[in-house]
Amino acid sequence: MPRKQPKPVHQLTPAQFDQMFPVGNEDACKAYLKARRWPEGVRCPRCGNPAVYDLPSRKWHWQCEKCAKDGYRFSIIAGTVFENTNKPLRDWFKVAHLMLTSKKGMSARQLYRYMGFGSVKTAWMMAHKIRLALVEENMDKLGGIVEVDETFIGGKDTNRHWDKKSGFHGGTADKTPIIGAVSRKGNVVARVLQYVTKDAAQDFVREMVSNKVSLLATDESKVYQGLTDYPHLTVHHAARQYVVGAVHTNTIEGFWSIFKRGVVGTFHKVSAKYLPLYVVEFQFRYNNRSNADIFGTAIEGC
Ligand SMILES: [Zn+2]
Secondary structure, three states, X not given: XXXXXXXXXXXOOHHHHHHXXXXXXXXXXXXXXXXXXXXXXXXXXXXXXXXXXXXXXXOXXXXXXXXOOOOEEEEOOOOOOOOOOOOOHHHHHHHHHHHHHOOOOOOHXXXXXXXXXXXXXXXXXXXXHHHHHOOOOOOOOEOOEEEEEEEEEOOOHHHHHHHHHOOOOOOEOOEEXXXXXXXXOOOEEEEEOXXXXXXXXXXXXXXXXXXXXXXXXXXXXXXXXXXXOOOEEXXXXXXXXXXXXXXXXXXXXXXXXXXXXXXXXXXXXXXXXXXXXXXXXXXXXXXXXXXXXXXXXXXXXX
């Protein structure tokens, strides 16, 4: 039976973006940020006090008199990832929009060229700060039919099959493992590991996947053996068995493939140190694939 294609989601187009945030119009960006950050009115970013005062002399600045004797003065970007920057908010918004509308993400070099920044380094720094804002906190445990699988980033791809066959699941100096779980038709959650050990894999599953799932599907890897509190079924990849009824890991493998195309093709070299941030970005885009307001959701987290 052919799978039903999900309805395409209408995201903010570049033209709509320019209309909402005209070049040079910082006030439009600030008003948007204010509405997203504080939908119920401005609160002190330090103590949460909602009774703050406008600073009449400085637009987009407020004062809280609860958490500082002489009053704590803060701006619209205080406590956000946009703080301590000389870049206009409009540039930040544009970078975020470019990152969110590109399925495979954008490299710092592409952002640099597109934005006409002074350096690749600036684009790189901004993109990383935006990734920090995309961290999804307090996610519900995954339910329904859940697939769990691991993949390796870096190193020579040709070694991968050999590694899997021999049961070698470590990371090496040039290869970093990522473990992921996806609820079919739902969310994905992925995490960079140092080594894929049985403990690490099963801790991840227990933390991220509800044991009330209807099915937990993995391959035959030993690291998943013993999850007896889950309805766990496996496919035997080494024996070229990929799908047995509902048991397969095609969904999570689809996510790995988007991630790898992004990381390998767009980012060229992602050092292991920053890999978790790229995971955050790809996870956020995937989990908001049906969210027409993905841009606003991202700005909320900034
Ligand atoms: Zn305060």
